[in-house]
Amino acid sequence: MKTICFLGECMVELRANDEDTMHQSFAGDVYNSAVYLKRCFGDVSTAIITAVGQDGLSDKMVNRFKCENIDPQFVFKHPSKAPGIYLIETDEKGERSFTYWRSDSAARKVVEFIDDKALERLLKADMFFFSGISLAVIEDIAREKFWQVLEKLKLAGVRVVFDPNYRARLWNSASEAKEQFDKAFSMANIALPGVEDFKELYGINSAQGVVEFCQPFQLEELIVKNGPESVISYSQGALLSHDIVPVTNVVDTTSAGDAFNGVYLGSRLIGQPISESIQLAAIAAGTVIQHPGAIAPKQAFIDAMSAANRQ
Ligand code: ADP
Numbered sequence: 608m609k610t611i612c613f614l615g616e617c618m619v620e621l622r623a624n625d626e627d628t629m630h631q632s633f634a635g636d637v638y639n640s641a642v643y644l645k646r647c648f649g650d651v652s653t654a655i656i657t658a659v660g661q662d663g664l665s666d667k668m669v670n671r672f673k674c675e676n677i678d679p680q681f682v683f684k685h686p687s688k689a690p691g692i693y694l695i696e697t698d699e700k701g702e703r704s705f706t707y708w709r710s711d712s713a714a715r716k717v718v719e720f721i722d723d724k725a726l727e728r729l730l731k732a733d734m735f736f737f738s739g740i741s742l743a744v745i746e747d748i749a750r751e752k753f754w755q756v757l758e759k760l761k762l763a764g765v766r767v768v769f770d771p772n773y774r775a776r777l778w779n780s781a782s783e784a785k786e787q788f789d790k791a792f793s794m795a796n797i798a799l800p801g802v803e804d805f806k807e808l809y810g811i812n813s814a815q816g817v818v819e820f821c822q823p824f825q826l827e828e829l830i831v832k833n834g835p836e837s838v839i840s841y842s843q844g845a846l847l848s849h850d851i852v853p854v855t856n857v858v859d860t861t862s863a864g865d866a867f868n869g870v871y872l873g874s875r876l877i878g879q880p881i882s883e884s885i886q887l888a889a890i891a892a893g894t895v896i897q898h899p900g901a902i903a904p905k906q907a908f909i910d911a912m913s914a915a916n917r918q
Contacts, residue, residue: 609734610731611652611736611873612735613654614637614657614735615737616712616714618690618692618707621695632902635901637738637741638655638657640868640869646909647874653678654678654732656717656721656729657717658685658688658717659684661686662690688712689712692709693705709744716749718749730763733765733876734765734872735767737768737791738769739769739774739784739787739804744777767794768797768798770799770868771801781808796826796827796828800821800829801831802814803833803834818839827843828842838889849889851885858897862900863895867889870892871888874887
């Protein structure tokens with residue numbers, strides 16, 4: 608059985624039902640990817656490496672992981688911290704805004720929990736995924752240890768996957784993010800950036816520009832996402848453009864990139880070629896954006912994926 612581990616933060620998501628009540632769910636980039644991977648590839652063992660608290664909501668979150676068949680063996684329980692929370696508000700024009708309470712979350716402490724025993728188990732994985740958000744939330748003092756862990760994983764043959772997922776507000780400065788991303792790209796075997804991230808951080812506006820930026824890092828596989836535009840892949844010297852079918856009734860683009868990442872990696876793990884994996888990942892992302900929130904309803908997602916497979 609192939610195994611992938613996603614390191615990062617899952618948060619409590621709150622959305623207003625009406626004036627007085629809120630709908631509560633769970634979301635976070637790596638969690639979203641893990642969910643969609645597992646929904647498409649039940650035979651790929653999928654774990655989240657994170658920290659939660661000892662409160663009721665944390666228990667509910669871990670239960671959610673289990674309901675989505677995500678392996679909780681690397682979900683550590685911090686004795687005093689609690690999960691991060693964010694609130695989605697929609698104004699009268701339909702514009703969404705987000706407020707976060709995550710600066711002191713349990714997940715920021717996750718690296719502290721990766722001891723020799725946990726590392727020994729992690730070394731057996733086929734893939735290890737982390738994002739720019741994972742990097743930003745790890746505390747500064749834990750970064751050195753994080754890079755050491757990654758070094759050991761690479762030496763053991765675990766394939767390292769990175770998506771920059773740049774969120775300016777999580778970083779002290781753009782130069783700090785760039786410095787960390789440089790390290791991440793140098794360590795990665797596979798990178799899955801979006802053009803949007805590069806626009807904001809590096810002023811690079813095209814998929815071609817992203818490919819050029821990534822040249823010095825000698826990635827085995829580079830997949831560049833660009834909203835409804837073609838996905839670009841670069842691997843073993845071959846630069847290919849993959850058309851996708853634009854979705855017309857977009858409801859909410861949250862987690863499009865996350866769904867793409869999860870399904871792409873699952874497909875690669877079971878041995879599918881890059882082109883087929885991109886097509887499947889694009890169908891998954893195109894499905895997710897037709898539903899509100901980060902996690903589309905399970906049955907609707909599975910039905911859409913089976914319908915696409917039959918075509
Ligand atoms: P990120 O969240 O990483 O910035 P993108 O917005 O580039 O990701 O979108 C990720 C993937 O989602 C795209 O590569 C594409 O497959 C799919 N996608 C995004 N927007 C659309 C759209 N309007 N129509 C169809 N697919 C889309």
